[in-house]
């Protein structure tokens with residue numbers, strides 16, 4: 040079985056907002072997910088994605104499959120404030136981002152970028168050369184983040200896939216090429 044893009048629909052789009060004042064706490068620590076995170080991951084996924092959150096059993100199996108590319112933001116007080124999950128194909132050097140979120144109260148402070156930058160770095164280290172993702176075409180915040188990291192819509196049709204996840208659930212496919220091993224210098 041190959042990994043499929045499971046990025047969920049968000050009908051409650053973020054508008055282009057100015058950053059809120061940072062909560063009066065330390066920034067969360069980015070680390071690899073652990074088995075003991077699963078119940079909190081489920082809660083976080085439901086908080087952000089609500090009716091399109093992953094079922095618990097699927098989160099469990101995604102964790103089992105992709106643990107080293109499943110990263111969380113741990114606030115040190117028992118709460119996770121965000122996660123990113125990348126799934127690599129069993130054959131080939133490509134990967135899909137299957138989930139990315141930051142809790143509402145921590146957005147616009149660079150955490151989404153931090154999650155993406157770290158997972159892309161790990162994917163590159165592990166020999167992945169192409170990363171794709173799907174995004175709801177009106178999700179401006181996410182699209183701007185992805186574009187700033189170098190992702191571009193993948194043709195045809197400027198990445199737009201009508202009814203990609205079912206009737207009325209259009210998605211845009213974005214792609215980032217990572218430099219292959221041969222492109223890196225000695226020790227790279």
Ligand SMILES: CC(C)(COP(=O)(O)OP(=O)(O)OC[C@H]1O[C@@H](n2cnc3c(N)ncnc32)[C@H](O)[C@@H]1OP(=O)(O)O)[C@@H](O)C(=O)NCCC(=O)NCCS
Nearest residue numbers: 055056139140141146147148149150151152180181183184
């Ligand atoms: C998308 C998401 C992960 C971004 O996380 P974040 O921590 O707020 O993002 P960052 O602070 O790292 O912002 C990085 C860049 O993204 C863009 N961006 C993020 N939020 C934005 C917003 N509300 N309006 C405009 N641009 C935004 C900006 O380009 C920003 O760079 P800048 O701060 O230099 O302007 C977060 O909004 C989220 O969890 N949304 C709900 C879930 C979701 O849509 N996931 C993606 C599914 S494909």
